[in-house]
Amino acid sequence: MKLNRRSFIKSAAAGSAIAAAGSIFPGISFANWKEQQDPSGQITWKKAPCRFCGTGCGVLVGVSGDRAVAVKGDPNCSVNKGLCCVKGFHVVQALYGKDRLRTAQVRRGGKMVEVPISEALDIIAAKMKETIKQTGKDSVAMYGSGQWTIPDGYVASKLFKGCIGTNNVEANARLCMASAVTGFMTSFGIDEPMGCYEDIEHADVFVTWGNNMAEMHPVLFSRMLASRKRRKNVQIIDLATRSTRSSQASDRSILFKPNTDLAVANAICYEIIRNDWVDWDFVKKHTTFHKGKTNIGYGTEDHFKFKDAPEDISFEEYKEFLSDYTPEKVEKISGVSALEIKYLASLYGDPSKKCTSFWCMGMNQHVRGTWINNLVYNIHLLTGKISTPGNSPFSLTGQPSACGTVREVGTLTHKLPHGVVMKEEHRKMAAEIWDVPLANIDPKPTYHTVEMFRALDRGDIRFIWIQVTNPMITMPNLNRYRNGALKDDRFIVVSDVYPTPTTDVADVILPAAMWVEQEGMFGNSERRTQHFDRIVPGPGETMSDTWQIIEVARRLGYEKQFPWGEDEYIGKIWEEYRRFHDSPKHNMAPYTVLKKRSGVQWPFVDGKETRWRFNSKYDPACKPGSDFDFYGKKDGKAWIWARPYEPAAESPDEEYDFWLNTGRVIEHWHTGTMTRRVPVLHRAVPESYVEIHPEDAMNLGVTNGEMVKIISRRGEVTMKASINGRGNPPRGMVFVPFFDETYKINEVTLDAFCPISKQPDYKKCAVRLEKA
Amino acid sequence: MPILSYLVLPQDGAMDQLCSDLANMDYCEIIPADNQEVVVLVTDTPDEKVEKTLQETLKNLPSLQSFSMTYGHNAV
Ligand code: SF4
Numbered sequence: 001m002k003l004n005r006r007s008f009i010k011s012a013a014a015g016s017a018i019a020a021a022g023s024i025f026p027g028i029s030f031a032n033w034k035e036q037q038d039p040s041g042q043i044t045w046k047k048a049p050c051r052f053c054g055t056g057c058g059v060l061v062g063v064s065g066d067r068a069v070a071v072k073g074d075p076n077c078s079v080n081k082g083l084c085c086v087k088g089f090h091v092v093q094a095l096y097g098k099d100r101l102r103t104a105q106v107r108r109g110g111k112m113v114e115v116p117i118s119e120a121l122d123i124i125a126a127k128m129k130e131t132i133k134q135t136g137k138d139s140v141a142m143y144g145s146g147q148w149t150i151p152d153g154y155v156a157s158k159l160f161k162g163c164i165g166t167n168n169v170e171a172n173a174r175l176c177m178a179s180a181v182t183g184f185m186t187s188f189g190i191d192e193p194m195g196c197y198e199d200i201e202h203a204d205v206f207v208t209w210g211n212n213m214a215e216m217h218p219v220l221f222s223r224m225l226a227s228r229k230r231r232k233n234v235q236i237i238d239l240a241t242r243s244t245r246s247s248q249a250s251d252r253s254i255l256f257k258p259n260t261d262l263a264v265a266n267a268i269c270y271e272i273i274r275n276d277w278v279d280w281d282f283v284k285k286h287t288t289f290h291k292g293k294t295n296i297g298y299g300t301e302d303h304f305k306f307k308d309a310p311e312d313i314s315f316e317e318y319k320e321f322l323s324d325y326t327p328e329k330v331e332k333i334s335g336v337s338a339l340e341i342k343y344l345a346s347l348y349g350d351p352s353k354k355c356t357s358f359w360c361m362g363m364n365q366h367v368r369g370t371w372i373n374n375l376v377y378n379i380h381l382l383t384g385k386i387s388t389p390g391n392s393p394f395s396l397t398g399q400p401s402a403c404g405t406v407r408e409v410g411t412l413t414h415k416l417p418h419g420v421v422m423k424e425e426h427r428k429m430a431a432e433i434w435d436v437p438l439a440n441i442d443p444k445p446t447y448h449t450v451e452m453f454r455a456l457d458r459g460d461i462r463f464i465w466i467q468v469t470n471p472m473i474t475m476p477n478l479n480r481y482r483n484g485a486l487k488d489d490r491f492i493v494v495s496d497v498y499p500t501p502t503t504d505v506a507d508v509i510l511p512a513a514m515w516v517e518q519e520g521m522f523g524n525s526e527r528r529t530q531h532f533d534r535i536v537p538g539p540g541e542t543m544s545d546t547w548q549i550i551e552v553a554r555r556l557g558y559e560k561q562f563p564w565g566e567d568e569y570i571g572k573i574w575e576e577y578r579r580f581h582d583s584p585k586h587n588m589a590p591y592t593v594l595k596k597r598s599g600v601q602w603p604f605v606d607g608k609e610t611r612w613r614f615n616s617k618y619d620p621a622c623k624p625g626s627d628f629d630f631y632g633k634k635d636g637k638a639w640i641w642a643r644p645y646e647p648a649a650e651s652p653d654e655e656y657d658f659w660l661n662t663g664r665v666i667e668h669w670h671t672g673t674m675t676r677r678v679p680v681l682h683r684a685v686p687e688s689y690v691e692i693h694p695e696d697a698m699n700l701g702v703t704n705g706e707m708v709k710i711i712s713r714r715g716e717v718t719m720k721a722s723i724n725g726r727g728n729p730p731r732g733m734v735f736v737p738f739f740d741e742t743y744k745i746n747e748v749t750l751d752a753f754c755p756i757s758k759q760p761d762y763k764k765c766a767v768r769l770e771k772a
Numbered sequence: 773m774p775i776l777s778y779l780v781l782p783q784d785g786a787m788d789q790l791c792s793d794l795a796n797m798d799y800c801e802i803i804p805a806d807n808q809e810v811v812v813l814v815t816d817t818p819d820e821k822v823e824k825t826l827q828e829t830l831k832n833l834p835s836l837q838s839f840s841m842t843y844g845h846n847a848v
Contacts, residue, residue, distance in 0.1 A: 010814050010816055017779050017814070020842045025808050027808075028807065062845065071843070072844070073843065084842060085841060089776065218839065219841070229781050314833075607783070
């Protein structure tokens with residue numbers, strides 16, 4: 001019997017791979033394979049998006065009894081066509097760590113004690129009322145996540161912005177994609193990518209800008225490799241500040257000095273114009289030229305304010321601006337040879353090649369994140385390589401619902417589900433749909449994430465509710481913000497699935513349902529909304545984050561705005577939320593459609609998904625008779641920006657002579673709360689380390705595995721050296737993955753941010769090294 | 773007792789070598805495509821430690837260009 005079951009599982013495993021191969025390599029045949037039929041019917045399969053990254057792979061979760069036991073890639077999901085990466089495959093094990101939070105806890109006499117969840121919810125509501133009464137509505141805050149489900153974020157926004165009347169709603173996606181949003185808004189007037197993952201099968205050239213896709217978006221990287229294998233003429237160019245697995249698999253790896261991607265992008269545009277590779281028809285019809293303020297600062301001081309002042313310029317003025325960025329000049333700034341810059345320009349400039357640029361944290365976690373987003377769009381706009389299959393400037397997201405929950409629902413201080421709090425028509429729409437008085441919605445944004453934690457430290461915020469995120473690991477310049485959270489008259493509520501350094505500072509901990517223990521939706525990088533059912537029960541008193549918020553809202557007296565029953569609330573919330581996007585530019589699929597399919601892309605118009613936006617062949621929102629229509633801007637034209645190179649907030653000097661760069665590894669998701677509890681992932685990379693160039697290690701007298709102290713002006717961490725490991729930084733740079741809470745590398749990083757997006761730069765600060 | 777499946781792509785021109793390398797490895801069963809250079813690999817290992825060692829061996833196989841998972845089951 002056991003043997004039968006095992007051979008059936010093996011047959012199912014082979015079947016999954018064959019189904020995946022069928023979608024990736026059309027016409028492929030495996031004549032020798034014979035499928036075995038399930039002898040027992042023991043495992044049932046249900047669809048869900050993967051819990052982890054913004055790729056948004058569809059998975060099928062195998063359930064036996066009330067336990068999830070297996071995962072296979074969903075061949076019906078066009079994102080991954082049956083593939084999964086190592087995290088996706090192990091995702092169900094993340095549900096079953098021994099120390100899952102099962103009961104609520106409250107701090108009494110300095111100790112956390114278990115209480116029934118209803119009591120904890122009473123305490124939260126009472127504390128919110130008391131804080132609002134004593135220090136005002138803007139002293140209570142919600143800090144959520146790009147891993148919130150869409151309903152989680154929606155009810156948070158409705159409660160805080162609509163009912164309580166404070167714009168103190170932020171989410172950790174501020175730390176991962178705010179620059180992508182401001183990049184889209186400033187270049188196109190509307191958020192989120194114009195293309196879709198199908199671009200991968202059409203493009204001839206891929207340029208990855210500071211984006212280690214082999215580890216961060218591995219399934220998309222596999223699709224790129226498969227496309228290269230199938231079509232032979234495909235090239236992958238990795239443009240980065242350190243060598244990674246992506247560099248190794250690419251056709252060419254080009255390294256630039258930190259922050260100088262700005263100069264490189266401008267030099268590419270310079271070359272495109274100098275060689276007359278400009279698509280003039282496109283540029284004349286569909287673009288305008290602009291410049292903004294320069295020397296815009298870094299936001300390291302409290303209450304930092306910045307407002308850009310865009311000005312129109314002519315093409316000639318833009319060309320003149322670019323004269324500072326000849327390949328030869330930029331070689332000196334960036335370390336990229338003039339020849340390599342010309343080569344990159346020739347790829348983008350060749351009208352016979354379809355070009356896709358991918359980026360993620362390298363460009364977004366950048367003190368000029370908005371600018372570098374603008375500059376890569378410039379390249380695609382000058383060459384007209386945009387909004388057509390294979391021609392795509394593609395900003396990837398890190399988290400599974402940074403797009404769905406944060407960008408689309410608008411869980412940022414200035415945003416509403418449609419539009420921004422500053423605009424009366426948008427507030428009116430929200431007030432009507434939310435059934436709250438218009439005066440409730442404050443027209444003034446309050447704090448972006450870094451400033452929100454500064455306000456907590458200063459005491460301007462006294463109560464904060466943190467859901468599905470771990471800021472006591474992820475905030476840059478962490479010491480300040482942890483000390484702030486620990487101050488006596490601060491009240492911290494944390495909803496999570498496992499204990500973390502953030503639950504350590506909590507006054508109340510709520511045990512949250514995780515992933516498929518609740519119904520919900522995510523929205524991935526390519527405008528795809530992905531619904532999942534409650535597939536297995538959560539342990540103990542766990543409750544979905546959405547329902548936690550609803551319970552508190554009712555205790556605060558907002559029953560009218562949160563009237564739904566527990567068996568129907570997700571569907572009802574979705575249909576209410578959908579009203580905000582009721583136009584051909586953003587229409588979302590109905591609940592019934594989402595439930596059936598492995599993800600649906602918006603705009604969803606007349607029953608059809610939109611693959612490429614702004615192109616009238618594919619996008620029904622375009623003006624009739626137009627070819628391209630960048631309808632986010634009033635005149636339908638995209639903006640080409642003159643944005644200069646400016647250096648990082650902190651660069652190596654005599655005292656602190658190394659760059660510190662931080663990031664992730666494929667095995668671990670963010671701060672490791674879930675993946676470090678999956679034995680096989682934990683064993684694969686059990687602890688963090690510092691990657692260091694062999695010659696720098698030699699000068700320091702450190703060999704592989706020996707301890708190195710990394711010291712900045714803000715803090716220090718001591719950890720093992722990794723020399724010639726999976727990633728190799730150039731001389732003068734070290735790289736540290738941030739997944740391991742034992743080594744809080746963000747005590748070392750700097751809380752400088754892009755003044756436009758307010759997204760911090762985790763990739764650049766100055767440190768010195770000592771042998772420990 | 774993990775069972776996993778992968779889609780495996782060979783280096784250019786190394787399909788036969790890849791099939792022979794994989795077929796000779798413990799815990800591995802392969803189903804090569806008949807008309808394209810793609811191999812389905814099913815691994816059935818006694819425990820996660822062996823699984824991890826096997827994955828490391830796969831990563832270092834000269835005939836292999838890339839491999840992507842499609843299925844995972846961990847018998848409990
Ligand atoms: S690539 Fe991302 S979404 Fe896909 S399986 Fe891996 S972690 Fe999950």
